[in-house]
Amino acid sequence: MPPRRQRPRESAALIAFGRQMRRLREAKGIKQETIAHLTKVSPAQVSRIEAGKKRATRPFVEIVDDHLKAGGALISLWEDLNKDGHPVPVWFDWPQVESDAAILVCWEHGVIPGLLQTPAYMSVLLKGNQEAIDLRLRRQSILTRDDGTPPALFVLLLDEHALYRRVGSAETMKEQLEHLLDMSLLPNITTQVVLPSGEHAGNAGDFMIATMDDRSEVAYVETAIRGIATDNPADLSALARTLIELRARALTEEMSREVIRKAIQHWT
Known part of the structure; x- marks a missing residue:
């Protein structure tokens, strides 16, 4: 019998981005549903991004940064975590x-x-x-x-x-x-x-x-x-x-x- 597959660990980079996005959103009193509507994704997807369980795309980040009036802070963080054009590490269940x-x-x-x-x-x-x-x-x-x-x-x-x-x-x-x-x-x-x-x-x-x-x-x-x-x-x-x-x-x-x-x- 093959060994049981272990659940991969969450990516620290994804968690860092998600936490920062959540802080900025909550500071503005904006709900996840609003972000979902603006970016045309489901509220569950927004929740997974903020929990560090899903990688955000560049267009998503640009829309959120603009709506939260983050002054490019989210975009800069996303770029730092996507050095050399590669997506941040990500795990999948x-x-x-x-x-x-x-x-x-x-x-x-x-x-x-x-x-x-x-x-x-x-x-x-x-x-x-x-x-x-x-x-x-x-x-x-x-x-x-x-x-x-x-x-x-x-x-x-x-x-x-x-x-x-x-x-x-x-x-x-x-x-x-x-x-x-x-x-x-x-x-x-x-x-x-x-x-x-x-x-x-x-x-x-x-x-x-x-x-x-x-x-x-x-x-x-x-x-x-x-x-x-x-x-x-x-x-x-x-x-x-x-x-x-x-x-x-x-x-x-x-x-x-x-x-x-x-x-x-x-x-x-």
Whole structure:
């Protein structure tokens, strides 16, 4: 069983910026809701920035600095914490990012992604670890929730090989692909099969890009050692280019469903 991932520590730089912003805001008697309205983000996003749990963008800082009449103090602090043009250090609790995301775009070339896995399929991959299975099942609720929060839009680009890579028994595979087919019919889920022909950038590994309500993005990239979460612009740009290449190789939704149906017959 792989070691349990430790929750990363908060960034001291993010905390410092958030505290200063909160001091300036409270000194002016301005509410977080007002900042949210001005910057066109949610109050929860403003709260996370002030708590040092989310990196503020330059446009956000410029608007807040101007409204608080900070005289450029917030902008200067942001620049100090973004030396050499690099974002301040940031940590991500990926399940929380995933839960908060408005849109999730996923590339998988080895297996069916966790958000669409059946219990039997994930049990094989997670070696029967019930705690990990329960966590993954809870994460899946973001696609079907009806608690007043719209379910996330989920776009899956899936290598055709994953449909034929055996995980568990033939019955497990058949059940999994039937579930994949059923989920592809939901209005918030788009599933497209990518033909496994030739070399392309997606062969380097799986990844998922989360787009938040404020249009900011965070990516989760799988490596041989561990998953890495990043909002580095250079990383996001590279993944965007990979997505363009993958989409050029992807079948339409209906054609993809036919490919999945054919794979189901293979496991029947």
